[in-house]
Amino acid sequence: MILVVGGAGYIGSHFVEELVKYKDVIVLDNLSTGFRRLVNDKAVFIEGELGDPHLLRSIFTTYRIAAVVHFAAASLVGESVADPQKYYLNNVGATLNLLQAMLENQVKHIVFSSTAATYGTSNDGKITEMTAVRPINPYGRSKLVIEWILEDYHRSYGLNYIVLRYFNASGAHENGRIGEMHEPETHLIPIILQHLLGRMGSISVFGDDYPTRDGTCIRDYVHVTDLAKAHLASLEALLSGDVEKQIFNVGSGAGFSVREVIEICEWVAGRQAKVMMEEKRQGDPAYLVASNEKIKEWLGWSPTYKLPDIVRTAWKWHSRLADE
Structure with a gap:
């Protein structure tokens, strides 16, 4: 069985939706x-804390776990x-509990x-896995600390791992059953679509004088199902022994400006957005786009969704939510 922690979240639930086609799955969230409601009924669902060592011990002794996929954060x-303490306790501390349970039960893949x-x-063009890591907030630092821990555990305990650094997960499943649900919502595409559905009076664009083709920030958007399939490919590579440790970017390799994303959303929805220009936000880089050449070469993964189809699936999902 495969243990998926955080499998009731946006990305985790889409991964579970794909994984249950091939494996027995346990979700802890x-x-x-x-x-x-986002968790596929074919999966065993356990509600509980990743930071609870007694619960983890029970799961690992009750079920025969072959590998762990870790989304919880x-x-x-x-x-x-x-509140940086929340992020270090929740992201780093709870992960240490998980890794301890894995080692105690000879589970060697994550x-x-x-x-x-x-x-x-970074503003140095497309970001590769060799680009310097210099996180500017506790969230990014907490994730990087876990990456360092995984490297140490590989060296000392033989723990095999693949780290997936993703860019902007977007869209919803084609089946229309699951999609993005955040409270509060902070991601650009759902904010635009919720506005176009009448749930917000306007949308804000933070800065229009960046050194980009239209003055607004450029970002890389990857469909959540493509992202789920990158996790599937990673899991298979670990279980087959093809990979012992690696770090991969997961992105589309293409960049779209905030203005371009708004225009595509308007085109898909057939509605006009009311846009309010705001001051730049501190720490927002002008350009963040992934190089995905490494994951293509190593795992044979490539994104299949272009941005208009990402928005189409998201519009279908958010329209459904608006009718509930």
Whole structure:
């Protein structure tokens, strides 16, 4: 069986949706930001804390776990600045509990959900895995600390791992059953679509004088199902012994400006957005786009969704939520 921690969240639930086609799955989630309704019914669901060593011990002794896929984390940048202790306790401390349970039960494979926030504010073109990691907030630092821990555990205990640093996960599953649900919502595409559905009076664009083609920030958007399949490929590479340790970027390799994303959302929805220009936010780099050449070469993974189709699936999902 495969243990998926944080499997009721946005990305985790999409991974579970794919994984249950091939493997027996256990999902552990405390539902602090996840939703039980997003978890495929074929998976065993356990509500509980990753930081509870007794619960983890029970799971690992009750079920025969072959590998762990780790999505569980607090992930709001602003909150991490205001309350860094929460991020180090929840992200780093709870992960140490998980790793201890894995070692005690001879589980040697983990796929870890990391983030492009480990790179900080690089403006040196497409970001490769060799780009310097200089996170500028406690969220990014907490993820990077876990990456360092995994390297140490590999060296000392033989723990095999793949770290996936993803860029902007977007869209929703084609089946229309699951999609993005955050409270509060901080991601650009759902904010635009919620505005176009009448749930917000306007949308804010933070800065229009960046050194980009239209003055607004450029970002890389990857469909959440493509992201789930990158986790599947990583899991298979670990279980087959093809990879012992690696770090991969997961992104589309293409960049779109904030203005371009708004225009695509307007085109998909057939509605006009009301845009308010605001001051730049501190720490926002002009350009963050992934090089995905390494994961293509090593795992044979490539994104299949272009941005208009990412937005189309998201519009279908958010329209459904608006009707509930």
